[in-house]
Amino acid sequence: MYVEREDELKSSLLQRVIARMHHAAKIPERLGEKLQIARYQEGERYEMHHDSGPEVGRARPATLLVYLNDVEKGGETVFPLTREVLLQCRPIHHQGDQVRYGVDHCCHVQPPELLTIQARQGRAVLFFNHLDGKKDARAVHASCPVLAGQKWVAQRWFQFEKTDL
Ligand SMILES: O=C(O)CCC(=O)C(=O)O
Ligand SMILES: [Fe+2]
Incomplete structure (x- = not known):
């Protein structure tokens, strides 16, 4: 769900959390989208x-995730570090005669070239989605299936400065 601006204005706690997210990312508050809690x-x-591009309808130079709880098992955020691993982790891919399904398979196999961040309360992940004016393929990421418990995460996406040019 998204936190609407009017709810944000009613909660000094939310305002402090958002201010802190922007401070950590070094990005001014005017460039933040609504806070999302998932x-x-x-x-x-x-x-x-x-997180950025025509398929999501937004140009987002950066993303900040904050885990709100410790996930008992699973729920890691993962970034493939090589093209091979990226291909292995795509939603559907063929391996010989077999079809493998996405991040479920990928998180289970845990290839060493899969950067894996455990969801721990208060831990934050900041990443940049563009490089030299293009989408950066290294920003492709996923959430592993939660295997036990629940996962709560707050996300802030940042937009580009608007110009009148
Ligand atoms: O939950 C996560 O670890 C990542 C979520 C995410 O990538 C997204 O909502 O865009
Ligand atoms: Fe994402």
């Missing part, structure tokens, strides 16, 4: 994707 139940995951 909950994953057991078995839920988020397949490989890029």
